[in-house]
Amino acid sequence: MAAPSLPAIHASHSGCWLRDLAGTRPVGKGEAIMAAADTPLLLLNAPLIASRLGYPDLSGLDLLELFAFVHPARFMVPTPKGLAQALGLAEPASDDGVPALLQAAAEALLAVCEDPVWPEREGAWSALQSLVRLRWPWAGLLAPKIAQPQRAERWLFSRLPEWEEAPERPQPAQIVLGDDAITARLAELTGSAAELRPAQQAYARAAGAMFAPRGGQRQPHVVLAQAGTGTGKTFGYLAPASLWAERSGGTVWVSTYTKALQRQLRRESRAAFPPERAVQAGRVGPPVVVRKGRENYLCLLNLEDALQGGFTGRPAIMAQLVARWAAYSQDGDMIGGDLPGWLGTLFRKRGITALTDQRGECVYAGCPHFRKCFIERAARASAGAELVIANHALVMINAARAREQSQRPTRIVFDEGHHVFEAADSTFAAALTGAETVELRRWVIGPEGNQRGRRRGLAARLADVASYDDEGARAIADAREAASALPGDGWLARVVEGAPFGPIEDLLAETRELVLARDESGGQEAGYGLETEAAQLGGSFIEVAGRAQEALEALRQPLMRLALRLEALIEDGPDWLDGPARARIEGARGAIGWRTDLIAGWIALLARLGGPGDPVFVDWLALERSEGREWDIGLHRRYLDPMKPFAEAVLAGAHGVMMTSATLTDGAETQSGEWGSAIQRSGAPYLDVRPQVFAAASPFDYARNAEVLIVTDVPKGDIPALANAYGRLIEASGGGALGLFTAIRRLRAVYGRIADRLARGGLPLFAQHVDPIDTGTLVDIFRDDPRASLLGTDALRDGVDVPGHSLRLVVMEQVPWPKPSILHRARRLAHAEKFGGGGQAHDDRIIRARLAQAFGRLIRTGTDRGHFVVLSSAFPSRLLTAFPPGTPVRRVTLDAALQSVAGRVSDEASAAAQPSQTDESRL
Numbered sequence: 001m002a003a004p005s006l007p008a009i010h011a012s013h014s015g016c017w018l019r020d021l022a023g024t025r026p027v028g029k030g031e032a033i034m035a036a037a038d039t040p041l042l043l044l045n046a047p048l049i050a051s052r053l054g055y056p057d058l059s060g061l062d063l064l065e066l067f068a069f070v071h072p073a074r075f076m077v078p079t080p081k082g083l084a085q086a087l088g089l090a091e092p093a094s095d096d097g098v099p100a101l102l103q104a105a106a107e108a109l110l111a112v113c114e115d116p117v118w119p120e121r122e123g124a125w126s127a128l129q130s131l132v133r134l135r136w137p138w139a140g141l142l143a144p145k146i147a148q149p150q151r152a153e154r155w156l157f158s159r160l161p162e163w164e165e166a167p168e169r170p171q172p173a174q175i176v177l178g179d180d181a182i183t184a185r186l187a188e189l190t191g192s193a194a195e196l197r198p199a200q201q202a203y204a205r206a207a208g209a210m211f212a213p214r215g216g217q218r219q220p221h222v223v224l225a226q227a228g229t230g231t232g233k234t235f236g237y238l239a240p241a242s243l244w245a246e247r248s249g250g251t252v253w254v255s256t257y258t259k260a261l262q263r264q265l266r267r268e269s270r271a272a273f274p275p276e277r278a279v280q281a282g283r284v285g286p287p288v289v290v291r292k293g294r295e296n297y298l299c300l301l302n303l304e305d306a307l308q309g310g311f312t313g314r315p316a317i318m319a320q321l322v323a324r325w326a327a328y329s330q331d332g333d334m335i336g337g338d339l340p341g342w343l344g345t346l347f348r349k350r351g352i353t354a355l356t357d358q359r360g361e362c363v364y365a366g367c368p369h370f371r372k373c374f375i376e377r378a379a380r381a382s383a384g385a386e387l388v389i390a391n392h393a394l395v396m397i398n399a400a401r402a403r404e405q406s407q408r409p410t411r412i413v414f415d416e417g418h419h420v421f422e423a424a425d426s427t428f429a430a431a432l433t434g435a436e437t438v439e440l441r442r443w444v445i446g447p448e449g450n451q452r453g454r455r456r457g458l459a460a461r462l463a464d465v466a467s468y469d470d471e472g473a474r475a476i477a478d479a480r481e482a483a484s485a486l487p488g489d490g491w492l493a494r495v496v497e498g499a500p501f502g503p504i505e506d507l508l509a510e511t512r513e514l515v516l517a518r519d520e521s522g523g524q525e526a527g528y529g530l531e532t533e534a535a536q537l538g539g540s541f542i543e544v545a546g547r548a549q550e551a552l553e554a555l556r557q558p559l560m561r562l563a564l565r566l567e568a569l570i571e572d573g574p575d576w577l578d579g580p581a582r583a584r585i586e587g588a589r590g591a592i593g594w595r596t597d598l599i600a601g602w603i604a605l606l607a608r609l610g611g612p613g614d615p616v617f618v619d620w621l622a623l624e625r626s627e628g629r630e631w632d633i634g635l636h637r638r639y640l641d642p643m644k645p646f647a648e649a650v651l652a653g654a655h656g657v658m659m660t661s662a663t664l665t666d667g668a669e670t671q672s673g674e675w676g677s678a679i680q681r682s683g684a685p686y687l688d689v690r691p692q693v694f695a696a697a698s699p700f701d702y703a704r705n706a707e708v709l710i711v712t713d714v715p716k717g718d719i720p721a722l723a724n725a726y727g728r729l730i731e732a733s734g735g736g737a738l739g740l741f742t743a744i745r746r747l748r749a750v751y752g753r754i755a756d757r758l759a760r761g762g763l764p765l766f767a768q769h770v771d772p773i774d775t776g777t778l779v780d781i782f783r784d785d786p787r788a789s790l791l792g793t794d795a796l797r798d799g800v801d802v803p804g805h806s807l808r809l810v811v812m813e814q815v816p817w818p819k820p821s822i823l824h825r826a827r828r829l830a831h832a833e834k835f836g837g838g839g840q841a842h843d844d845r846i847i848r849a850r851l852a853q854a855f856g857r858l859i860r861t862g863t864d865r866g867h868f869v870v871l872s873s874a875f876p877s878r879l880l881t882a883f884p885p886g887t888p889v890r891r892v893t894l895d896a897a898l899q900s901v902a903g904r905v906s907d908e909a910s911a912a913a914q915p916s917q918t919d920e921s922r923l
């Protein structure tokens with residue numbers, strides 16, 4: 001059947017439309033479902049249409065799957081408008097035009113396959129043969145369009161390039177950057193506008209201080225630079241960074257917290273680090289490399305396993321589409337790279353994650369794809385790069401335990417520096433939980449029972465060591481035996497049913513009992529996690545903890561012995577230990593090292609139970625639950641101040657570090673010129689280092705372009721009133737609203753009440769935790785449609801970078817108070833003891849930071865305009881310093897707020913008619 005004659009369906013919150021030979025007509029949900037059951041329908045984003053129809057089993061000919069096959073690694077916003085734009089078709093004016101668009105799009109995509117210059121042809125015929133066998137719905141339509149190639153196609157694994165082994169680089173030269181040189185480099189990067197931005201020049205010179213030669217051991221240069229939105233931070237630090245990298249031959253790391261900023265940096269760093277200059281300087285490989293945690297990249301061995309029968313049914317189809325993408329991907333990054341974020345959600349299962357190297361089971365040089373591995377390529381490229389773009393967690397991990405010195409960052413710019421504390425908090429945490437111990441058991445033992453897949457245990461990974469070295473073989477066998485005392489599959493059910501197996505499951509069962517016994521919520525909040533302090537623990541708990549400690553020690557000992565044997569082996573260098581085997585054993589040595597550290601952390605946590613508390617740590621017991629289901633149980637440990645281990649792991653070995661952000665200091669402090677808490681939160685005082693500080697206010701005219709409205713008449717806890725307020729505000733602004741919630745429950749309740757009504761008015765509403773779409777794609781959809789609005793929680797408070805007309809209203813449901821957890825209470829108390837004030841100053845600082853981040857979403861360029869609305873009368877005036885100086889703030893009724901928002905709509909409409917801001921305008 002030709003694509004135009006295939007029926008097509010579209011469903012939104014405002015209705016359903018079916019197009020068949022008789023034309024397009026509105027249909028009810030029931031008829032739409034019946035039609036889909038009768039014959040495969042063309043549709044766009046099956047899970048989303050299924051959720052709109054309330055029929056989870058919906059399937060059909062999904063245009064997104066076809067697009068992923070025909071144009072792998074190409075960006076597309078998964079909406080009718082995005083599809084039309086990607087294919088150069090006319091955008092439908094309204095929902096009823098979408099089914100015709102789907103037919104036209106199918107025809108266009110199928111026609112591409114017959115085009116002799118189809119750029120992604122190679123590999124398509126071979127992949128299609130597998131997809132035919134898997135009964136992929138599109139396979140029958142594609143088969144006649146894709147001719148068998150005359151010569152055998154290069155298969156994915158032969159098509160990918162091999163990385164080159166590069167010689168070790170000399171250490172960077174010690175140089176001093178002059179202010180004039182920094183200013184000149186900045187002018188090169190920004191063009192003629194540079195002289196108009198003295199704040200940016202001053203910022204760049206301040207950033208240059210981090211590159212000066214270090215004066216003493218463990219004495220890095222630390223620069224804290226706060227610069228309001230619009231100062232031009234990115235080029236501000238890239239100017240001295242590129243100059244230093246060029247002249248010294250070294251590598252600068254720029255670390256971000258959000259993927260949005262990482263993407264922006266990838267684009268903007270091209271000008272500062274041109275490849276020609278790197279080649280002239282004798283560098284090998286690209287000058288700019290993006291590095292992420294290994295769990296972000298495709299593992300080719302996992303993919304091969306999935307393609308060869310490891311995956312069946314729909315996940316097997318997904319594996320074929322991922323293989324198509326891998327052959328054309330820039331860097332194999334599956335999370336936030338060029339793999340469409342929507343691809344994974346089309347297949348509903350956690351298939352994408354299963355294709356990454358989640359569990360550190362990489363066999364390094366023992367892997368047949370080692371020389372083509374995306375992860376290895378990124379790691380090698382970063383050693384030779386001028387600039388490495390990474391995230392805070394990876395920088396901390398690399399600083400703490402990189403295998404080679406060349407992988408350790410020594411000059412680091414932490415952009416989004418206000419998040420370094422949080423990142424350090426989770427990086428240096430210890431969690432002895434069921435989920436973590438199961439992972440460890442699998443890593444040591446490998447697949448057990450009916451488990452499938454290529455994952456192999458320690459014994460299989462080190463079989464050659466065991467056959468060569470008796471002591472190594474004994475250590476592996478002992479570790480294997482000790483690991484069998486760890487929780488295995490089904491542990492949670494056993495623990496919940498009161499039939500735990502082994503000392504760690506015993507501990508988890510006791511932990512669960514205790515947390516439930518001490519629950520003060522009266523069972524009201526069954527959907528949420530529970531926690532209790534690790535204090536006043538009874539004798540039986542301590543006894544069980546002691547046995548768990550012994551079991552962990554019994555595992556740690558043989559792992560340590562094995563690590564020593566591997567070291568000795570590398571030193572001895574027996575005949576069979578060629579280059580690849582050595583790399584594999586070194587990899588195994590590193591992996592064992594960080595697991596023994598992990599186990600040592602757990603043992604330390606158990607050892608202190610029942611004894612006097614250690615003031616450096618905060619320990620607690622937790623039962624994790626969501627939506628009425630328990631999913632993990634365990635003991636947790638955090639540093640009271642995570643900047644203490646950060647200072648040791650990152651700062652002590654670094655030569656220069658800058659932390660920069662628009663909100664580095666607390667709003668209140670900035671006005672009094674104090675940097676106390678920002679300096680404390682940099683970790684520098686732990687090394688007796690005095691940071692250099694710099695501040696520049698935003699050049700934006702907040703007084704004219706923004707207004708904060710605190711709505712006083714929406715009663716707290718009244719969901720209908722809250723939903724009404726959201727709905728009317730979005731209507732008044734004609735969409736373009738970002739709604740921020742502190743609880744998923746309220747987000748869903750509000751969404752459920754207003755989505756249909758808004759859709760009928762032509763205002764699409766999307767929501768995290770509701771729509772089956774990943775967060776990055778939701779933001780892409782929101783950015784692409786000025787009439788769309790988006791509701792979300794924490795991740796959106798920071799990760800949304802939508803300049804221009806698409807975002808013109810931010811609505812917060814309430815003041816973002818910190819969650820009163822045990823950890824929060826301990827830190828609040830510590831703050832109060834140190835600075836007085838009963839802990840309120842601690843909470844206020846957190847809230848002001850959150851408000852400032854949320855407000856920061858609104859005004860991204862000099863011409864952005866908009867409102868920031870808080871639906872809470874209980875908004876203390878002392879928090880108002882969170883907003884940039886000069887921003888008008890009014891306490892008003894909802895009606896007055898609606899008037900204000902609506903009052904700007906005509907202006908916004910004319911602004912929307914103008915071209916959107918270029919990225920450069922935000923620098």
Ligand code: SF4
Nearest residue numbers: 299300301362367373
């Ligand atoms: S080297 Fe490791 S991560 Fe890379 S493809 Fe092989 S097993 Fe996967």
